[in-house]
Amino acid sequence: MTTSHYQLKRVDLIFKNENDWKQILSRSLKRDQTDIVNSLISSELKGRGGAGFPTGLKWKLTAEQEADTRYIICNADEGEPGTFKDREILSQVPLKVLTAMAVCGYVIGATEGFIYLRGEYKFLEKPLNNAIKEFENYCNDIGFHFSIKIFMGSGAYICGEETALMESMEGHRGEPRNKPPYPTNNGYLGKPTVVNNVETLVHTYTIFKYGAKKFKDLGVQYSRGTKLFSISGDTPIPGIYELELGMSLQDFVDEFGDGDTKAVQVGGASGFLVPRKRFAETIIGYKGKLTGISLPTGGSMMLFNSSRSMFNVLNNYLDFFQEESCGQCTPCRVGCQQLLKGIHAVKRGEKHASYLKKLIKLSETMEYTAKCGLGQSVANSFSSIVENFWEEMVF
Amino acid sequence: MEMINLTIDKKPVVVKEGTTILEAAAEIGIKVPTLCHMKLHDMGIENKPGGCRVCVVEVEGRRNLAPSCVTKVEEGMVISTSSIRALNARRTVTELILSDHPADCLTCAKSGECELQDLAQELGIREIHYKGEQSQYREDTSPAIIRDVNKCVMCRRCEMMCNEVQTVGVLSAVNRGFDAVVAPAFEMNLDHSVCTYCGQCVAVCPTAALTEVDHTGAVIRALSDPSKTVIVQTAPAVRAALGEEFNMEAGNLVTGKMVSALRQLGFDYIFDTDFAADLTIMEEGTELLNRLSKHLNGDKDVKLPILTSCCPAWVKFFEHQFPDMKEIPSTARSPQQMFGAIAKNYFTEKINVKREDLVVVSIMPCVAKKYESARDEFAHEGNPDVDYAITTRELASLIKLANIEFKSLPEEDFDQPLGESTGAGVIFGATGGVIEAAVRTAYEVYTGKGLEKVDFEELRGMEGIREATIDFDGLDLRIGIAHGLGNARKLLEDIRSGKSNFHAIEIMSCPGGCIGGGGQPYHHGDASVIRKRMEAIYREDANKTIRKSHENPYILKLYEEFLGEPMSEKAHHLLHTAYFDRSNKIES
Ligand SMILES: Cc1cc2nc3c(=O)[nH]c(=O)nc-3n(C[C@H](O)[C@H](O)[C@H](O)COP(=O)(O)O)c2cc1C
Ligand code: SF4
Ligand code: SF4
Ligand code: SF4
Ligand code: SF4
16 A cells, blocks of 8 residues: 555545635735736636646736737536535635635736526526625725626536537537637637636635635645545445545445445546556556546546346447537547447457447547537546446447 | 737737637647637637537636627636536537437438537546426428427537528427527428528528438439439539548549449449530530620610529529519529430430330439529429438448448449530539639630630638629620528629629628538538648649530530520420519419
C-alpha cells in the first residue's frame, strides 16, 4: 500500500456558511488582480467540472487575451446521472458562488456573468434570482459594476460541455465546437470567457477566504483540496460527501461499501470502472504520478456489489451515450450505437467473443477522433468494464 | 500577414497565418481525404463543421488527432497525414459511416456521383468491421425533392446552404445521438415547409440523401405512346453543362449535340426555352417601360423597382417571406411556363393536335421547375402547360439509357417556329443575364435608338449583389442584381425599408444563376465549373447573329399571328400570372 495518500477524511468547507460574502468580496476587490491569480495558481486548484484544468491559469489566460469584453459563466448544467452536488451548492450557499463569479469578473475584466442552470433545476431559478438581486444591490452599494443572469438550459446533457453550452446560449443547437480555439480566447459571442463549474467557484471562495496555503495543505500532490462526491449504488449511506482528495479506493469502499463491493465506477458514465482487485492501488485524485486514475469529473462514485450484472451496467452507460451524443461527429454518433449493438450481439452469441476486442479498439479510436469529451471518454468505461468483466460480457 | 513554418509529412512548408492544415497540405500536393468539408472558392461558400472526422491527421505533441479542415496551422507544427493512427482512424470513421448506410449502391440514384462511394474507394475499404444498427427513417417526397434520410451522413452541407446561403431556414439538425439527422423542423415533410425547391441542398449533398424527383420514367412512357406528340424545350443553362455528364470539360457548349440526342430519343419537335426567354423579355421589358413611364409621370400607385419573376424558387421565396411585396415582381411568367402556354395554345393549332395529345417536356438546370410546372395556375382543366420538367442530370441519364454515344453525335439545329432564339435568350442562364437581355430591348424601345454596344459588362460577374446604372439617353436606369436567396433577402429588406432606389432588379435563387442550378451536373465543390459554364453562355451569346429579343423573327411572327402585341389581353391571359400570400400557408 502506498503511503503517499490520505486516509479518508471528511471535510466541511464547501457548505459551511459564515455569511461573510460581503467581507470576502470587498476584501478581494481591494487586492491586485495578478495577486489573486497568482494565489489561485499557487493553490493548485483544478477544475471540478471538466478535465481538471488549473483554474488560476484559466483566469490568467482569459485576462491576458486582448478584447473589449469578457465573460464569466458558471456551469450549473450538472447532467451526469446520479450527481446533484451543484444543485446542493446553489441551494445552500449561492452567495459564495456569486461572490466567486464577481471576483473572477474583477480579475479577468468581465462585467457580466451567467449561470447556465440545468433545465431540471427550474425550481432554483427564483431563489437564485433573489440571491442575485441581493448580491447586485450590494455590488451597487460598493460601486462595483457586475451583473449576473441565469440562463435556463434545455435539458440536454451535452450542453454541459462548455462550447455546446455557449452555442446554446447564443441560440444555436447545443453542439460542441472544434477546439482550439478555447473559450479563454474565443468563447461566448466570440469573446474570451471563463467557464467554471459551480464547485470550482466555491473552492476559489475558500481560497479567497483562507488563502492558498490552507487549500493546498489539503489533498496530495497534483490533487489538492477537497471534492464533493455523489455516492450512490450499493451503499447503505448514499449522499453527497465532501472528502479530501488523495484517499485510496479501498478506504473509500471500507467506509461506504456494503461489505460486498465488487467494483466502483469512478466518475460516472464517462469515468472508469475499478474492480475489487485494484481498490488498494487506486488513489482518488487527478491524473498524476501518484494517482492511479484520473478523477471523476462530476464526482460521481457508484458502488456495485456482487449481485450486479456488469453487462447491464455497461449497457446502461452506452445507452446513455448513444442518446446523449449530440450526433454531429461520426465516431461518437455511430460509434456509440455500434458499441451498444455489438455487446448485445456477443451476449446473444451472434458474434464471437473476440469481437469485444475489436470493439475496444473502436472505443480507443473514438477517444482520439471524437470532437468533444463525450465521445472521447466512452472508451474509459467501455474498456475498463469489458476488460475486467469479460466473462459477464460473454456468458 | 504573418507567415507560418511547419512540416507536413516530413516536408517543410510556409503558409499564411490562418491557413488550415488541409489547405497547407494541398499546397505541397498532399490531398487529405475529406467528406463533410466543401468550399466553393470565390463564392464565399464554405462548409466545415469538422464533423465527419475523415480528415484527421496526427499533430506531434497532441493527444488526439486533429481535423485538418478546421485546424489552423501553428508555428513549428509537425504533422503526419498518414501516421498509422491517422490511417486507422480514417478507415474506422469511414467504416462507421458505411455501417449506418444502406449499401444499395448498385441501384442508387447517386451511384457513380457519390462522394461517400468515392471515399470508400479511395481508402480501399473492403470490409466493414463494425456492424450493428442502420438508421430507419421515413422517406419524404415533395413535388421536386426526395429526402432519403437513411443515406444522410450528417455532413451538414445542405443545412449550410439552406440557412447561410439561401436564408430559407428549412433544414437543420434535429434529434440527438444515433437518431441525429438533418431535416425540416419537427421532421415534417418538405412540402409542409417554406422550402423553395431551389435544390441547392441537392446540389451539394454528397450522397443520395437528397435527390430530385425522377420523371425520366414518365418521359419514356410518353415518348413510346404513339397517340402523343411529344415536344421538348431546353433551358439555356443546360447546353453549357450537359457535356460534363459525358466526361467533357466544363464549359463545353453542346447545343447541337444535345439537339441531336433529343431527336434520337424520339421527341417530335426540339424547341428552345431561349425562344420563350425572348418572349419573356418582350413582356417583362414592356411591363418595365410601362411602369417606368407611369412612374416618371408622377403616378404614385406604380411601384418600382420591378423584380424579375422567371425563377420559381425565388417566386416561392417571396410568397412565403415577403408577401406584402408580392405586387412588385413582374407578372410575366417564366420562360418555361410561357413556352408551355404557347405550345399548348398556339402550336397545337399550328400542327392541329389536341391539347391533351401534346406532351410538353422541359429540360431544366433546375429542381424548382418541377414544382413550378405543377402549380395549379399553370394548368388548364387539369392538363398542365408543361407536363414534365426534368433536370440536366435526368436528360443525361435518358441519353445513356438510349445507348446514345453523346460525344460522337453530330450537331443539329432546333426545329421551328419555337426553336429560334437570340443571344439575349441564351444569357438568361447566368446571373445578370435576364436583366441584360431586358436592357438590350428596353433601351432600344425607350430611346428609339439602336445600341452601339450590345454587351453590358457591368451587369456580369459573380459578386453576390451587384449594382449598375445604365444611361437610357439621359435617364439613369438603376439596376440591381442578386443571386442566392440570402442576397435577394438583403435587397428586399432594403426595398421594404425604403433604402433601395433601383428601377429594376434581377433575382436568381442559385449562386451563379441557373448555370449553378440544383439540377445541373454535380460540381462536387469545384466552383470553377460554374465559372466555366458562365463563360460558355456568354460565348454562345457572342456567336449569335441576332442578340436582341425584339429582333427574333419568330417572336415578331408570333405577335403578328397570335398574340397581338406585348401585354395585350391574350398575352396577359397566357403569359402573365399572379402571386399568392403563402405566409400562413403550409401546403400539403
Ligand atoms: C459531455 C460533457 C458534459 C459536461 N457537463 C458538465 C456539467 O454538467 N457541468 C460542468 O461544470 N462541466 C461539464 N463539463 C465540462 C465542461 O466542458 C467544462 O470543462 C467545465 O465546465 C469547466 O469548468 P472547470 O474548469 O471549473 O471544471 C462537461 C463536459 C463534457 C464533455
Ligand atoms: S463527441 Fe459526441 S457529443 Fe461530442 S461533438 Fe461528437 S457527436 Fe457530439
Ligand atoms: S430546396 Fe432550397 S429551400 Fe428547400 S431545403 Fe433545399 S436549400 Fe432549402
Ligand atoms: S442530407 Fe445530404 S447534404 Fe444534408 S447532411 Fe445529410 S448527407 Fe449532408
Ligand atoms: S436560379 Fe435557375 S436553376 Fe436556380 S431555382 Fe432559379 S430558375 Fe431554377
